[in-house]
Amino acid sequence: MVLFNYSTKELTAKVVYYGPGLCGKTTNLQWIHEKTPIKNKGKMLSLATEADRTLFFDFLPIDLGTIRGMKTRIQLYTVPGQVFYNATRRMVLKGADCVVFVADSQEPVLDANLDALANLKENLEANEIDPGEIPTVLQYNKRDLPNALPLEILNEKLNPRGLPFFEAVAIQTRRAPTHDPSPSRGRPAAARPRARHGGRALRRAARPHRPAAGVGAG
Numbered sequence: 242m243v244l245f246n247y248s249t250k251e252l253t254a255k256v257v258y259y260g261p262g263l264c265g266k267t268t269n270l271q272w273i274h275e276k277t278p279i280k281n282k283g284k285m286l287s288l289a290t291e292a293d294r295t296l297f298f299d300f301l302p303i304d305l306g307t308i309r310g311m312k313t314r315i316q317l318y319t320v321p322g323q324v325f326y327n328a329t330r331r332m333v334l335k336g337a338d339c340v341v342f343v344a345d346s347q348e349p350v351l352d353a354n355l356d357a358l359a360n361l362k363e364n365l366e367a368n369e370i371d372p373g374e375i376p377t378v379l380q381y382n383k384r385d386l387p388n389a390l391p392l393e394i395l396n397e398k399l400n401p402r403g404l405p406f407f408e409a410v411a412i413q414t415r416r417a418p419t420h421d422p423s424p425s426r427g428r429p430a431a432a433r434p435r436a437r438h439g440g441r442a443l444r445r446a447a448r449p450h451r452p453a454a455g456v457g458a459g
């Protein structure tokens with residue numbers, strides 16, 4: 242739930258990066274942390290195992306400046322992807338205002354993406370958040386890998402609702418050229434939301450992620 246504090250004129254929203262293990266959630270936050278000017282970011286908190294797997298969650302507060310007189314902050318969280326950390330995932334989702342579902346584009350990971358989507362729905366419902374209402378965007382990550390599935394297949398399998406989606410290569414620090422010969426050529430693929438349909442709230446939800454989504458943004 243977006244927190245409004247009218248006495249201090251502050252607004253805080255919570256964005257949760259969700260997806261299967263190793264799809265690139267932590268890498269997304271690291272990229273955003275790296276690219277955000279110091280004055281706009283707080284410390285990134287990561288609780289990882291020795292093998293660099295997210296144990297609890299990653300947390301990154303970002304200051305978006307003043308919007309309509311309100312100091313606006315977003316808090317970015319990732320969940321641990323590994324199946325056995327479900328209680329943590331559920332807890333991190335509590336009070337979420339929007340979700341970035343990071344899918345691993347690789348063909349062998351398709352089933353894990355589907356499981357993670359089902360798990361997201363279940364955990365949103367457990368937190369009394371309507372999965373059909375909460376603004377959600379999809380990020381198809383790891384577009385650099387040779388076994389990445391075509392976008393059409395990913396959308397068919399993972400995006401029946403036609404949510405806005407972005408291609409990304411989260412490990413890249415520079416924008417990758419787009420391979421899509423559309424009129425918007427020249428803009429990085431990852432920075433282009435491609436909603437087939439979807440409400441205003443969803444497009445609004447996508448906006449804060451655009452800088453982050455500069456393919457590098459992953």
Ligand SMILES: Nc1nc2c(ncn2[C@@H]2O[C@H](COP(=O)(O)OP(=O)(O)O)[C@@H](O)[C@H]2O)c(=O)[nH]1
Pocket residue numbers: 260261262263264265266267268269293294295319322382383384385386409410411412413459
């Ligand atoms: N090739 C490739 N590797 C990636 C990409 N994004 C993340 N990775 C790698 O995938 C692994 C898992 O990433 P991580 O962010 O820890 O995944 P998480 O479990 O979702 O937090 C790491 O070795 C990353 O460097 C990408 O777009 N392309």
Ligand SMILES: [Mg+2]
Pocket residue numbers: 266267268294295319320321322
């Ligand atoms: Mg992680």
